[in-house]
Amino acid sequence: MIKQYETVFIATPVLSEAQMKEAVAKYTSFIKENGGEIVYEEDWGLKQLAYPIQKRTSGFYYLIEFKADPQLIASLETQYRRDERIIRFLTFAMDKHAVAYAEKRRANKQAK
Numbered sequence: 001m002i003k004q005y006e007t008v009f010i011a012t013p014v015l016s017e018a019q020m021k022e023a024v025a026k027y028t029s030f031i032k033e034n035g036g037e038i039v040y041e042e043d044w045g046l047k048q049l050a051y052p053i054q055k056r057t058s059g060f061y062y063l064i065e066f067k068a069d070p071q072l073i074a075s076l077e078t079q080y081r082r083d084e085r086i087i088r089f090l091t092f093a094m095d096k097h098a099v100a101y102a103e104k105r106r107a108n109k110q111a112k
Helices: 017-033 071-082 096-111
Strands: 003-011 037-053 056-068 086-093
Touching: 003 017, 003 037, 003 071, 003 096, 017 037, 017 056, 017 071, 056 086, 071 086
Parallel strands: none
Antiparallel strands: 003 056, 003 086, 037 056
8 A cells, every 4th residue: 555655864964965965866766766656855955953963963954755655664764774874864654634734835835
């Protein structure tokens, strides 16, 4: 059964723009290669962290919204854990309310 997911990861702030793009490309292509479909991507940029993680106080945030089989999530999170560029990540299954909210948020963003 295909579900819709949202994953946000925080990459280390020492990455260059090209390295960040390469990291994002790695995960989007990983999702596509394993039968997932990218719905939406958003680069939130460099932000301050609420608390230090691995002695870092900022990080590059990136959001990927996608549809995939639930088996894909475990392997995606294993990829995150193996990548030293990723300092935190969160993936969750979206219910119908979260999907509706995300669509409304995207529509508002495009209207601006």
